[in-house]
Amino acid sequence: MNHKAAIPNAFTLTNLLLGILSIVYTMDQNYRMSAIMILLAAILDGMDGKVARKLDVASPFGKELDSLSDLVSFGVAPAILIYAAQLNEPYGIIGLTVAILFALCGAIRLARFNILNITTHFLGIPITVAGPLMALFSLAGDHLPDLFFPVAMLLLAGLMVSNLKVPKF
Amino acid sequence: MNHKAAIPNAFTLTNLLLGILSIVYTMDQNYRMSAIMILLAAILDGMDGKVARKLDVASPFGKELDSLSDLVSFGVAPAILIYAAQLNEPYGIIGLTVAILFALCGAIRLARFNILNITTHFLGIPITVAGPLMALFSLAGDHLPDLFFPVAMLLLAGLMVSNLKVPKF
Numbered sequence: 464m465n466h467k468a469a470i471p472n473a474f475t476l477t478n479l480l481l482g483i484l485s486i487v488y489t490m491d492q493n494y495r496m497s498a499i500m501i502l503l504a505a506i507l508d509g510m511d512g513k514v515a516r517k518l519d520v521a522s523p524f525g526k527e528l529d530s531l532s533d534l535v536s537f538g539v540a541p542a543i544l545i546y547a548a549q550l551n552e553p554y555g556i557i558g559l560t561v562a563i564l565f566a567l568c569g570a571i572r573l574a575r576f577n578i579l580n581i582t583t584h585f586l587g588i589p590i591t592v593a594g595p596l597m598a599l600f601s602l603a604g605d606h607l608p609d610l611f612f613p614v615a616m617l618l619l620a621g622l623m624v625s626n627l628k629v630p631k632f
Numbered sequence: 633m634n635h636k637a638a639i640p641n642a643f644t645l646t647n648l649l650l651g652i653l654s655i656v657y658t659m660d661q662n663y664r665m666s667a668i669m670i671l672l673a674a675i676l677d678g679m680d681g682k683v684a685r686k687l688d689v690a691s692p693f694g695k696e697l698d699s700l701s702d703l704v705s706f707g708v709a710p711a712i713l714i715y716a717a718q719l720n721e722p723y724g725i726i727g728l729t730v731a732i733l734f735a736l737c738g739a740i741r742l743a744r745f746n747i748l749n750i751t752t753h754f755l756g757i758p759i760t761v762a763g764p765l766m767a768l769f770s771l772a773g774d775h776l777p778d779l780f781f782p783v784a785m786l787l788l789a790g791l792m793v794s795n796l797k798v799p800k801f
Contacts, residue, residue, distance in 0.1 A: 479735070479736060528739060539652060542652065543655055543659070562652075574697040
């Protein structure tokens with residue numbers, strides 16, 4: 464790996480770092496900071512691919528690392544956050560099931576898209592959209608009804624594994 | 633995807649499910665169950681590839697899904713468990729840094745191995761060995777000195793990204 468190639472990968476690893484910090488903040492019941500970590504990860508995730516292409520150092524290694532980081536920051540971290548902050552009370556085990564389903568559908572979405580190699584559009588809503596959306600909803604949590612969270616999470620989970628064509632920007 | 637191909641993927645998704653449950657148990661401070669989830673995930677992870685090859689349904693999709701699940705169950709879940717159970721007290725932010733470094737090295741290990749396509753041996757200790765080892769250490773936590781955990785975790789992190797040739801069994 465040359466030095467220039469390390470730059471986008473450093474962005475991607477920071478994305479993963481922020482995803483893990485989000486989980487740590489959720490453990491400390493600091494749900495606001497947990498959501499902010501996910502949103503910061505989303506900003507970095509939007510930059511690594513652009514930087515890699517601009518520097519002409521896009522690589523299969525970078526792509527793999529990106530998928531791995533995306534699952535943690537936009538699948539697992541939001542699932543843990545929304546479960547702890549919004550679903551555990553009042554939904555208990557059903558809330559946990561919904562949260563885990565969201566992360567599993569995110570993993571399926573990532574694995575499927577990686578092997579399809581479609582470049583013109585996305586198939587199903589990207590996990591990089593669904594995860595940050597759930598983090599935004601969590602920040603607005605007090606103003607939303609209880610039922611909003613399981614419904615939104617199931618809907619986004621379904622849309623990630625759907626065959627919906629989503630335009631690339 | 634045919635019906636037979638769904639069998640190993642169900643094993644892989646259960647591996648991911650157990651990784652997420654491990655994080656949830658750590659949040660509940662049930663560190664014993666958290667470690668057991670990681671060890672159960674390791675058993676399932678040993679089975680999915682074998683089942684896929686036996687049924688002759690090994691696929692790029694299955695391989696991608698396997699890597700994604702491995703990072704959560706054997707990188708992130710052990711990092712969160714060891715940080716909460718062994719490193720937060722007495723090491724604080726330094727303990728958190730060690731735990732996150734372990735997960736980041738695990739991600740690099742997975743991304744690197746996936747693009748190398750070596751089939752005769754492993755390069756660096758697999759994350760599927762390092763993660764379950766940390767879970768085993770955690771179960772024996774009370775009998776080990778405090779300093780054991782950051783040292784073992786840094787050592788395994790380094791070995792994952794090393795060029796050590798590890799034979800396949």
